[in-house]
Amino acid sequence: AKHEKHKETIFDKIIAKQLPADIIFEDDKCLAFNDVNPQAPTHFLVIPKKRIPTLDASCEDDKEILGHVLLTAKILAQKRLPNGYRLVINNGPDGCQSVYHLHVHILGGRQMGWPPG
Numbered sequence: 001a002k003h004e005k006h007k008e009t010i011f012d013k014i015i016a017k018q019l020p021a022d023i024i025f026e027d028d029k030c031l032a033f034n035d036v037n038p039q040a041p042t043h044f045l046v047i048p049k050k051r052i053p054t055l056d057a058s059c060e061d062d063k064e065i066l067g068h069v070l071l072t073a074k075i076l077a078q079k080r081l082p083n084g085y086r087l088v089i090n091n092g093p094d095g096c097q098s099v100y101h102l103h104v105h106i107l108g109g110r111q112m113g114w115p116p117g
C-alpha cells in the first residue's frame with residue numbers, strides 16, 4: 001500500500017541512534033554510514049535526516065537537501081575513492097529499492113560494471 005512507504009524505516013532508527021551503524025559523517029541535514037551488506041570494497045550510504053521515502057516523493061522544497069546529500073556524497077567519495085566511484089539511487093520496486101527512506105549509494109574500490117544488472 002502507498003501509505004506503507006511513508007512509515008518509519010530502519011534508517012530513522014539509525015538517525016536517532018537507536019540502532020548502531022558505522023557512521024562516517026553527520027551534520028544537521030544528513031548522515032553517512034557504511035552499508036551493512038557491501039556490494040563493493042567501499043559501499044556507504046548518504047541519507048537526508050528528513051524522511052523522504054523515495055526520490056519520486058521529493059519535491060521542489062527538498063532542493064536544498066537533495067543538493068546537500070549529493071555534495072556530501074561527492075566530498076566523502078572523492079576523498080576515499082580517488083580513482084572513481086559509482087552513485088546509485090534505487091527508486092521503487094523496479095529500481096530494487098528495499099528501504100523506503102531516500103538514500104544515495106556510493107560504491108567503489110573496484111571496477112564497476114556498466115550497464116548495471
Ligand code: 5GP
Pocket residue numbers: 010021022033034035036037038089090096097098099100
Ligand atoms: P536499497 O535497496 O533500498 O537501495 O538499499 C538499501 C540498502 O540499505 C541496502 O544496500 C542494505 O544493505 C542497506 N541496509 C539495510 N538495512 C541496513 C541497516 O540496518 N544498516 C546498514 N548500515 N545498512 C542497511
